[in-house]
Amino acid sequence: MSKHPITLTINDQEYSIYVDGHHTLLQVMRDQLNLTEVKYGCGRGECGACSVFVDDQKESTGRKVVDACLALAATLDGKKITTSRGLGKDGQLNEVQQAFVEESGIQCGFCTPGMVVKSTALLEKNPKATEDEIRFGLEGNICRCTGYVKIVDSVKKAQKVMSKKRK
Amino acid sequence: MPSSRILPEFELLLPESVAEAVKLLKKYKDKATVMAGGTDVIVSGTQGFATPYVISLAKVSELDYVKFSKSGGLRIGALATLQNVADTKEVKANYPALYKSAAINGTPQTRNMGTVVGNVMRASPSGDCACALLALDAKIVFQGPRGKREVAIDDFFIDYKKTDRKDDELAVEIKVPAPKKGVVSAFNRITRTTLDLSKVNAAVCLTVEKGVCKSVRIAMGAVAPKTIRLFESENLLKGQKISPSILEAISASIGGQLSPIDDVRSTAEYRRDVSAVLVRRTIEEAIA
Ligand SMILES: Cc1cc2nc3c(=O)[nH]c(=O)nc-3n(C[C@H](O)[C@H](O)[C@H](O)COP(=O)(O)OP(=O)(O)OC[C@H]3O[C@@H](n4cnc5c(N)ncnc54)[C@H](O)[C@@H]3O)c2cc1C
Ligand code: FES
Ligand code: FES
DSSP states (O other): OOEEEEEEEETTEEEEEEEETTOBHHHIIIIISOOTTSOOSSSSSSSOTTEEEEEOTTOTTOOEEEEGGGSBGGGGTTOEEEOGGGSSSTTOOOHHHHHHHHTTOOSSOSSHHHHHHHHHHHHHHOTTOOHHHHHHHTTTOOOSSSTTHHHHHHHHHHHHHHHHHHO | OOSSOOOOOOEEEOOSSHHHHHHHHHHHGGGEEEESSOTTHHHHHHTTOOOSEEEEOTTOGGGOOEEEETTTEEEEETTOBHHHHHTOHHHHHHOHHHHHHHHTSSOHHHHHHOBHHHHHHHOOTTOHHHHHHHHTTOEEEEEETTEEEEEEGGGTEEETTEESOOTTOEEEEEEEOOOOTTEEEEEEEEOSSTTSOOSEEEEEEEEEETTEEEEEEEEEESSSSSOEEOHHHHHHHTTSBOOHHHHHHHHHHHGGGOOOOOBTTBOHHHHHHHHHHHHHHHHHHHHO
């Protein structure tokens, strides 16, 4: 099988690597680049533990969330990728991450890297999301611990903080 | 320990144009799988299904479009994602059935990755956009070594995961007819959770003039080996004033046209019973 030379910019760091055509972004990030904040839950698009942002220069809508387990790394050559580790600036948590800490949206923490990426995306796209929209928007990310109440509370808290900052 | 599901090995090909993709298909035919968003191709891979070659459309940016004009209708390129289509204002305004089938499809992530064309090409009997587009009388445009070919969606689904696509053809776009006066549509489905595949789905598209149904297409999914039209119910409705009694008759006509199965998502009996209600509600929603 031929190897594909690709460049990925992950959390502002550039990686020029060779990948196998049949390797997913999840596999490449965890096994080849040791970026283990991206979690492997189901490997088939159902749990969201592997959620990451992919920037698309073409997309007027900005960055979008994908499941790293469903994307072949070689198809993403030249793309910018952001994981939970890259959400905040200068070593600070972003509003969503901070709210998850304050509202106990984290228990075992396995779903959290995906949840915070997904929640950030949700609030970027729809800053005024209602509780129903938050619940619908978080579908595809499974948490086995919190029962989701704390997670929804965390997103609402982040929403408040972000709207204050905008004023 | 590898920390991901392992896909079978295959050679990944990344053409940069339709012409290049068709050349590869001509060479490899059924030894190659076309991949758009990959949300089905990769999941099948994790179950061990893969051809020696996978042709990704990721770099064929000429297929990344959703275009609408009042006279020409809607054109959806093979790289347009479910989210792109759901976010297109003219889709929501003119094709509510298609809008809903894309907007509720899967999860935010799979909507950002999966394509509408892939949903139809996959030809799963439960495909949501496939059902909506059958009701909307869409056309599929293929490009192959012999040139362009247009297929009416009525002729596309042949049997369980069997379609009219030739193994060297690339689906380049789906066309939906221009909106006409009095045309309404709706889509509904029943699922266990929203991200699950449909237990049953239904879409209708009707032309109504002064309360009378001039033309109608009713499509259902997950109730037969392929997405189907309910011709018997359509004939009951065509030319009639839409009234509670005619809707009653339509409900009663549905069960006999279905051949549902028992599976992990539901039983045949439930599918038959709920379909009668689902189609009526979908008609009511379309004309409301
Ligand atoms: C978690 C999850 C939830 C899902 N939920 C739903 C749901 O609610 N409703 C639903 O209908 N589906 C659902 N799906 C299935 C899938 O996401 C959709 O069918 C999606 O629209 C497929 O598009 P894709 O671009 O990802 O297809 P791909 O995986 O790229 O391709 C699908 C099939 O179509 C063929 N194909 C794709 N593009 C072309 C082309 N241009 N020319 C020729 N052949 C082509 C491929 O060879 C393959 O056989 C779900 C999947 C997952 C993983
Ligand atoms: S590991 Fe990717 S969605 Fe579950
Ligand atoms: S906190 Fe444990 S899975 Fe969500």
